Amino acid sequence: MSPEKDISRRDFLKTTGIAAGTLVGGGLIGGLVGYNMPGKGTATLEHGQHGTATEETGSPKAKMFFMNQRDFNILTNATERIFPEDDLGPGAKGLDVPYFIDHQLAGQYGSNSKEYMHGPFGEGAPTQGYQSRLTRAEIFKQGVQKLESEAQNRYKKSFNDLDGKQMDEILTAFQKGEVQMSGVTSALFFTLLRAATLEGAYSDPIYGGNRNMDGWRMKGFPGHQMTYITQIEDPKFQKIEPNSLGSH
Amino acid sequence: MATTLPSVDVVTVGVGWTGGIVAAECSKAGLKVVGLERGQKRGTEDFQAIHDEYRYAIRYDIMQNLSKETITFRNNRNMKALPMRQLGSFLLGEGLGGAGTHWNGMTYRFLPYDFQIKTLTDKHYGPNKLGPDYLLQDWGLTYDELEPYFDKFEKTTGISGDDKNPFSGKRSNPYPTGPMKMTPMLEKFEKAAKNLKLSPYMVPSANVSEVYKNPDGETINACQYCGFCERFGCEYGAKSSAEITVVPTALKTGNFDLRYNANVVEILKQGNKVTGVKYVDTVSGEEFIQPANVVVLTSYVFNNAKLLMVSKIGERYDPATGKGTLGRNYCYQILPGAVGFFDEQFNTFMGAGSLGVSLDDYNGDNFDHSDLDFIHGGNIALTQTGTRPIGSNPAPPDTPAWGPEFKKQSIYYYTRSFGIGAQGASMPHKENYLSLDSVYKDAYGLPLMQLTYNFTDQDRALHKYISARAADIMKEMGAKTVVPNAEITDYNIVPYQTTHNTGGTVMSLKPENGVVNNYLQHWDVENLFAVSAGSFAHNSGYNPTGTLGALAYRCAEGVVKYSKSGGSLV
Numbered sequence: 054m055s056p057e058k059d060i061s062r063r064d065f066l067k068t069t070g071i072a073a074g075t076l077v078g079g080g081l082i083g084g085l086v087g088y089n090m091p092g093k094g095t096a097t098l099e100h101g102q103h104g105t106a107t108e109e110t111g112s113p114k115a116k117m118f119f120m121n122q123r124d125f126n127i128l129t130n131a132t133e134r135i136f137p138e139d140d141l142g143p144g145a146k147g148l149d150v151p152y153f154i155d156h157q158l159a160g161q162y163g164s165n166s167k168e169y170m171h172g173p174f175g176e177g178a179p180t181q182g183y184q185s186r187l188t189r190a191e192i193f194k195q196g197v198q199k200l201e202s203e204a205q206n207r208y209k210k211s212f213n214d215l216d217g218k219q220m221d222e223i224l225t226a227f228q229k230g231e232v233q234m235s236g237v238t239s240a241l242f243f244t245l246l247r248a249a250t251l252e253g254a255y256s257d258p259i260y261g262g263n264r265n266m267d268g269w270r271m272k273g274f275p276g277h278q279m280t281y282i283t284q285i286e287d288p289k290f291q292k293i294e295p296n297s298l299g300s301h
Numbered sequence: 302m303a304t305t306l307p308s309v310d311v312v313t314v315g316v317g318w319t320g321g322i323v324a325a326e327c328s329k330a331g332l333k334v335v336g337l338e339r340g341q342k343r344g345t346e347d348f349q350a351i352h353d354e355y356r357y358a359i360r361y362d363i364m365q366n367l368s369k370e371t372i373t374f375r376n377n378r379n380m381k382a383l384p385m386r387q388l389g390s391f392l393l394g395e396g397l398g399g400a401g402t403h404w405n406g407m408t409y410r411f412l413p414y415d416f417q418i419k420t421l422t423d424k425h426y427g428p429n430k431l432g433p434d435y436l437l438q439d440w441g442l443t444y445d446e447l448e449p450y451f452d453k454f455e456k457t458t459g460i461s462g463d464d465k466n467p468f469s470g471k472r473s474n475p476y477p478t479g480p481m482k483m484t485p486m487l488e489k490f491e492k493a494a495k496n497l498k499l500s501p502y503m504v505p506s507a508n509v510s511e512v513y514k515n516p517d518g519e520t521i522n523a524c525q526y527c528g529f530c531e532r533f534g535c536e537y538g539a540k541s542s543a544e545i546t547v548v549p550t551a552l553k554t555g556n557f558d559l560r561y562n563a564n565v566v567e568i569l570k571q572g573n574k575v576t577g578v579k580y581v582d583t584v585s586g587e588e589f590i591q592p593a594n595v596v597v598l599t600s601y602v603f604n605n606a607k608l609l610m611v612s613k614i615g616e617r618y619d620p621a622t623g624k625g626t627l628g629r630n631y632c633y634q635i636l637p638g639a640v641g642f643f644d645e646q647f648n649t650f651m652g653a654g655s656l657g658v659s660l661d662d663y664n665g666d667n668f669d670h671s672d673l674d675f676i677h678g679g680n681i682a683l684t685q686t687g688t689r690p691i692g693s694n695p696a697p698p699d700t701p702a703w704g705p706e707f708k709k710q711s712i713y714y715y716t717r718s719f720g721i722g723a724q725g726a727s728m729p730h731k732e733n734y735l736s737l738d739s740v741y742k743d744a745y746g747l748p749l750m751q752l753t754y755n756f757t758d759q760d761r762a763l764h765k766y767i768s769a770r771a772a773d774i775m776k777e778m779g780a781k782t783v784v785p786n787a788e789i790t791d792y793n794i795v796p797y798q799t800t801h802n803t804g805g806t807v808m809s810l811k812p813e814n815g816v817v818n819n820y821l822q823h824w825d826v827e828n829l830f831a832v833s834a835g836s837f838a839h840n841s842g843y844n845p846t847g848t849l850g851a852l853a854y855r856c857a858e859g860v861v862k863y864s865k866s867g868g869s870l871v
């Protein structure tokens with residue numbers, strides 16, 4: 054971007070504020086996305102504009118929700134067990150899935166803001182679905198701490214210091230609902246964790262996961278393509294380089 | 302205090318497919334129409350960044366905001382109903398276009414058998430085929446009577462299709478546009494079906510195959526097979542929906558006033574007529590009364606029933622006594638099928654919402670049920686709607702749900718596996734119904750709609766039989782592993798199934814069997830109409846909107862007639 058444009062953008066923000074509706078075009082929308090990311094000032098706006106992180110812009114890889122590194126590492130290790138690195142490509146960690154989940158927990162997803170969260174809360178049958186009084190943010194926070202206390206109970210070690218097999222054993226216990234949690238079952242926490250891991254691996258990189266679109270690349274999913282009208286009838290499988298919504 | 306607004310001829314509650322059709326036809330006929338839509342304005346221009354699976358397909362960005370309103374659910378009367386706190390089994394619409402903005406567009410006509418299901422079932426199999434707990438009834442209108450309205454809806458929406466279905470009711474016209482493109486996957490299915498002496502045809506599609514101008518002068522563009530269709534709006538204006546067809550048609554007349562953020566909370570009644578509706582402006586919080594000569598409920602199955610119940614119009618169904626018609630005959634659909642795993646790779650990620658090949662050999666009464674313990678059946682199809690990576694992680698049986706093996710298998714089979722699916726018809730049962738919840742409330746203080754529903758023996762038998770037929774086809778297609786869908790037990794509101802809810806405000810030939818007559822006019826209140834799939838006396842083995850669109854045109858005709866003559870239309 055030219056310095057001139059940079060200045061006008063900065064002036065624009067100074068004089069009109071971010072909520073101004075008149076200049077909404079592709080550029081500003083990019084800017085608004087950037088504005089919601091960690092980092093500072095105009096540089097962040099440019100970061101949003103280009104959709105890729107550069108050295109000087111600061112990285113979106115920072116915690117918005119988890120408050121300490123231990124908890125974040127537990128999340129990282131647990132998701133990596135669910136979706137591990139292998140010869141096909143990166144796992145949850147390499148795809149930045151933990152950052153994706155962390156950022157989601159800090160927003161609407163974490164606060165269940167589009168869901169019915171009024172009481173009374175009853176336990177319900179499995180056919181009646183999610184009935185917890187807790188938000189996803191609360192469930193993840195408790196769940197991650199429970200992964201830790203379960204590790205301490207079983208092995209007198211931090212979850213982060215366990216070997217893979219031990220982690221799997223604990224995750225399996227969560228999956229089966231065998232770990233006591235408050236206001237929610239460990240099985241529901243595990244279901245959320247597994248789903249969020251896949252969401253982070255395969256959502257558009259604009260959300261901070263699926264780093265470098267490698268999740269899509271492994272799977273053969275081309276992401277955002279405008280049209281397949283000329284390929285849909287082709288008898289051959291089409292290998293298409295993926296494209297993100299952030300790359301136009 | 303509510304502000305009373307100037308009176309109009311017609312008010313519709315909700316502006317999706319049904320509201321849009323009623324608004325277009327009434328405003329073209331010169332009536333002044335107000336459309337009250339609880340959601341926001343939206344359209345093609347808002348879908349430029351729509352290829353976002355996470356936002357739209359997983360987090361349901363353009364669907365109903367449940368923090369304001371949901372339903373409660375239980376499997377049977379002995380359970381405590383609890384709120385559906387998150388969307389799952391079905392995806393309710395909100396905003397201009399309703400669920401029709403993010404539908405697939407498969408646009409079928411129900412079978413002639415459906416409209417006379419009671420008469421024809423009794424005739425073929427005697428009066429006790431299913432037993433007295435099933436509340437089968439004729440619809441009060443035959444296929445042939447509805448044919449002109451089917452034709453009209455197909456022309457408005459430009460449906461793409463071939464005319465190769467031998468089981469279709471009589472058609473007065475071919476489909477307005479030619480069929481969608483054939484793909485390698487679909488060809489395989491077609492060939493296998495033919496080998497098995499079945500009768501495949503292209504799914505009738507509202508993702509239009511070529512640029513089409515409808516009789517009202519609205520243009521629908523050509524589908525690009527972009528693979529982000531089901532659960533998404535179309536960035537090309539190529540998926541027929543109310544906001545690109547009937548809504549602009551209504552607005553062009555100058556007779557249609559469309560108000561957003563307008564949540565209707567009550568139908569106002571005086572004596573044996575309604576006088577209008579009360580609504581809340583969800584932005585300002587103000588209350589308004591919109592007087593109207595005719596009120597048309599077009600707010601989908603649940604809210605059509607709910608608004609009648611909270612406004613105390615009609616007798617609510619009581620399963621203990623069998624009395625009352627409001628809330629009765631709630632039906633859904635069951636999903637038999639079979640998944641196939643191949644070593645060959647397919648372009649599964651390409652597709653369109655209604656791209657597919659289907660067959661009706663096992664639908665309706667198209668096959669003999671003498672030795673079977675169920676009636677009806679389902680349309681069996683292979684569709685290529687575009688699978689996406691978060692939602693689609695197929696793995697052969699016995700693969701763990703996470704870890705290295707899961708990753709490997711789900712990545713390998715993402716492009717090497719697909720399912721043949723059927724839409725199993727659903728028969729009304731005396732224990733499946735809609736009522737008002739006595740505990741939980743919506744954001745406006747009204748009780749939530751309560752759903753009491755479970756699968757029945759009829760469903761279980763049908764599911765098993767049709768899954769085996771789907772598996773036969775999958776084997777013939779050469780899949781190396783074929784897995785028929787697991788037998789069904791209890792209905793579960795968590796996993797997505799279909800947004801094909803029906804019943805509750807049933808149409809009928811006689812007042813004692815339903816809520817509305819065959820003009821969708823309320824049996825007790827002549828200036829009140831209610832149209833939705835809630836009008837269906839049972840659910841067939843197809844997607845509902847082709848039949849629903851026809852009923853909406855029928856309803857609109859009724860409203861125009863009534864506005865001239867008054868009185869009961871039947």
Ligand SMILES: Cc1cc2nc3c(=O)[nH]c(=O)nc-3n(C[C@H](O)[C@H](O)[C@H](O)COP(=O)(O)OP(=O)(O)OC[C@H]3O[C@@H](n4cnc5c(N)ncnc54)[C@H](O)[C@@H]3O)c2cc1C
Nearest residue numbers: 315317318319339394395399400401405406407565844846
């Ligand atoms: C993912 C998906 C795929 C589908 N695919 C198909 C398909 O392939 N083929 C098919 O036939 N059908 C399909 N359907 C179903 C189809 O979308 C519906 O049958 C159709 O949209 C119903 O139209 P309607 O007008 O009855 O209701 P809606 O489209 O839901 O419109 C009702 C409107 O009323 C508004 N409303 C509700 N309550 C109030 C109130 N109190 N006050 C004011 N406004 C209110 C809502 O906001 C909404 O906009 C699909 C649905 C979904 C969700």
Ligand code: SF4
Nearest residue numbers: 508524525527530535
């Ligand atoms: S598949 Fe076709 S109709 Fe559907 S969203 Fe894409 S272009 Fe539009």
